[in-house]
Amino acid sequence: MKKAIHYTIVPKDLAGHLFEVTLTVAAPDAGGQVFSLPAWIPGSYMIREFARNIVQIRAEAQGAAVLLQKRDKHTWQAAPCAGPLILHYEVYAWDLSVRAAHLDQTHGFFNGTSVFLSVHDQEHLPHVVDIQRPQAEACSSWRVATSLPELKAKRHGFGTYVAADYDELIDHPVEMGDFALATFKAHGVPHDIVITGRVPNLDLPRLAADLKKVCEAQIALFEPQSRHAPMRRYVFMTLAVGDGYGGLEHRASTALICSRADLPVLGKKDISDGYRTYLGLCSHEYFHTWNVKRIKPAVFAPYNLRLENYTSLLWLFEGFTSYYDDLMLVRSGLIDEKDYFKLLAKTINGVARGSGRTKQSVAESSFDAWVKYYRQDENAPNAVVSYYTKGSLIGLALDLTIRSQTRGKKSLDDVMRALWQRYGRDFYGDGPDAGRGITEAAVEALVDEVSGLSLRRALRRFVSGTDDLPLAKLLAPFGVTLVDGRKDARPGLGVRITKEGNDCRLANVHEDSVAHRAGLSAGDVLAAIDGLRVTASNLDTLLARLRVGDTVTIHAFRRDELFSVAATLAADDTPQASLTMEAKPAAAARLRAGWLGRGKV
Template sequence: MKKTNPKKQPAIQYTIVPRDLAGHLFDVTVTVALPSPDGQVFALPAWIPGSYMIREFARNIIRIRAESHGKPVALAKVDKHSWRAAPVDGPLTVSYEVYAWDLSVRAAHLDQTHGFFNGTSVYLRVLGQEHMAHQVDIQRPHDPAAKSWRVATSLPELGAKRYGFGTYIAADYDDLIDHPVEMGDFALATFKAHGVPHDIVITGRVPNLDMARLQADLKAICETQIAFFEPKSKKAPMDRYVFLTLAVGDGYGGLEHRASTALICARADLPVANTPKRLGAADGYLKFLGLCSHEYFHTWNVKRIKPAAFAPYDLQAETYTPLLWLFEGFTSYYDDLMLVRAGLVTEEAYLKLQAKTVASVLRGSGRTKQSVADSSFDAWSKYYRQDENAPNAIVSYYTKGSLVALMFDLTIRAKTSGKKTLDDVMLALWQRFGRDFYAAEARGVTEAEVEALFDEISGLKLKPLFDRYVRGTDDLPLAKLYAPFGVKLADERKVAKPSLDVATGRDGADCKLTQVHEGGAAHRAGLSAGDVLAALDRVRVAGNPSNLDSLLGRYSVGDTVKVHAFRRDELMTFNVKLMGDRVPGIALEVTGSDKKLKRPSA
């Protein structure tokens, strides 16, 4: 993907104005100096890279029109996300309104508190001219609520001061949409990781935020990851990086970009000044740092090392790959591992996090029906469109993918007596497929190349592992794999607790079944997801999940209880024979190890 020099080429020019904060409307224009003589086609992407679901962002375009030399130009709808303008003797300008009320990291959001957008939600693509330089003028809202707003983005400035409104430049359309924009009154701090400036932007009220601790901890994570991929030069793949973070009452999520990440978190998960610095496995701040570590690792693994299907992206349709277990699962393996290597958590806390992942994978019977390769391929229709039956039908390429990474790491370490590790495989992927991705005619990696690379770098024949655990549905032999490294995997349950084997949620003041696990007590008795529990043995079940646990705690495994539940508006009765809680109580304990074998966290 050879890049053009944006200053030597006529740019595709955009303006974006947060016009109506209360109405959540951005005004956007795109001007094309030399439109296609056959009639220029414009299209808004149907999905955003990193989130594998068709979202049809064009549905948020409210009004759209075109003009040239001050005169209207006919604009015809081609399909649900494309328009064709009548031929003109350029330039051509298309103006449109975008409704922005999606409080997530994937789309756009605008109100009196802040503005945020991903390029895929607001920038119409000029078909045939995506390779040209693109520039965007981000204008200040006229609303008094925005008088002190600033702009945060990793886009290079052209006619703007850093953090200011004005003009920003991108080498091409793919570059343009890979730099989300945050505007508002935000907390801001900057640190350098191996010489590269990294900005932390926090939007939302966070009383007594310990920004100094956040800077120090993120610096440790970033420097650890930079040194992981470039141990000699410690050269980062970007000139600047931005953590764009929206703090809310309750939220969690992130989306990776080539020089930034968009994050949403609970404000309670951000560090508070003058509190203990030690992190435990249940610490909300640890969860936030793990999220930051995950998205930052994507800077290498998926933003530059890519599956072949993503080079380039087809932004108008589903783009299938069976490799998300590598790009998301392996990133999930390394995110917490990097916290240990950065010195932020102990090995004990790390093993507790790993045990939690093992338990979550073993929880759903979907793991026996779908491989991580199939889960990757079916992300568009299954993983990102989960319903109440998901635990019984699918497996997560994130969580089981991270255990697949662990399996490969432990196997390679053990069979090579510690001479090779999964780290060596990741470095080879980076050197061959990622390092020069944006600087040369780069391409993505295929499934066959991935498997061949594992064998080449490790010196082992790993096809049986790919067949059984990547393309197959066998449970990973983790206890056997841990043993040579002095880690004992055990099921901690001493006495099984009585359980309905369900997941629940609140429905007003009531308790609603959100998932019924296959083969469990509720399933065998005939209860279904969506049923609202009314009573157990004529005692009311309140909406708080702890109330159900408390009631069940008065029984023993094997007891039969009478459950009254509403299905839709009909009251039904079920006789439920309580079974033991089948959620594995996984524990990982260090017992000592062969001195030749270092654990991955060492």
């Protein structure tokens, strides 16, 4: 391709964690070509300064060096020259996460935002990348996993791949190494499962069978007639570690990290809590294939990857996705209603625990994600509400409202399908809806139009207000009772602890709690209660022997100084809501069946 931007990426130094990248621009800007590396990656709303990992960079043209001047923290400009202009640079890759790049003797992984400089004003051209095998003999059996279209490469092989433009190039992460691989088809579309890391007795066939159910349920949700998926193939790539959790969505793949104990084991047919969590993570990232990768906020169409992109709609794109991730597990038959209600109660309790929900709306939380949600400190529970978890409860509240008021004729599913049809289906096409994002006002109008109800005021109250959602009232027509099961007689301090060796350190002190009123702070290490030593594992045991109203002396260390406080114990106010089902009346059972998937999806 003569009119294309060409990259070669080589895992140059495995022990030094260096990728070497060569970038060739056939026709550089006559005034001096400008290059930059993204400052953030879509789906993770925090400025991460990926350019700091470029170790060295130089430019040449026609065999002669070209002056390359740095203009700011992530931008370079080459001196005017005749093409082709070639950049050579090294990228340090030692971030074991789903957001950046990682390279060692066991595997290589990168997101394009971490390694591929953009060529200003030429981002619209085709982008070709040659992914080369490491030189080390131990890497001779390595394979490649990516959803990038192959140009001159075999499936799962090293070679040349192509993207229509820069935006597509950086939306297909790459994994390389000796990974476990399974493939299944969901409504005719191939889906790869790639597991990197040592996982004894991994039950890949079961994982493929389970993910197939989830994927087909989601495809059918958005395209109930055609069952047409928006990608030609999809890749689930997972790094299994001792302890980890996370995921990042892309247009035809997802990068995941999980604890190896969460993956299914050969011969064990039960669904452990860890495996259920992993399936929920896969379901969440897969749902993003529609909701945020194609249905987008207007400010993301297109992204400006050099600075923050502010939107107050993350409650829709992350929150509603969080609502559907576990819902799709029950609809696809992987978990039952009882398990689903336990997951739902856990979310309700988590939102209720933090007083930040009374100070910040999910619209504000969405807008402030760049400086608050992704930069949480020890006071976050008292200052921040999660647009993921409360956003998921808003999705639940809206779904229940529409279903009950229309007697099951309409639902949030219809809203999501309308969003897909008008804003997502042709986002990457060339029709009138290509590249069109949605605004806050358009979301409100669409909900009313699709449901046939007047919900704008209620939705605005949910999204822009800080009141608790009326979930008990909304669940009642479905034969589901929300029960407050907190144990009033049990004393508590109102803290979250972390274990550091044998020390009991306060990670969070909740506002107006026993600990707060006594003068304890996050970071303090509890030493003793009434003369009895506090360790990382015995705090609950010590408190269980005390009564509400008792005044105790607590010794603690703040930094390296010992101090003591008097604390009057109060009832543990940790939310312990649970959900119970009733079989009658029949109307409730019918509504519940439609909601949880025993009716039509």
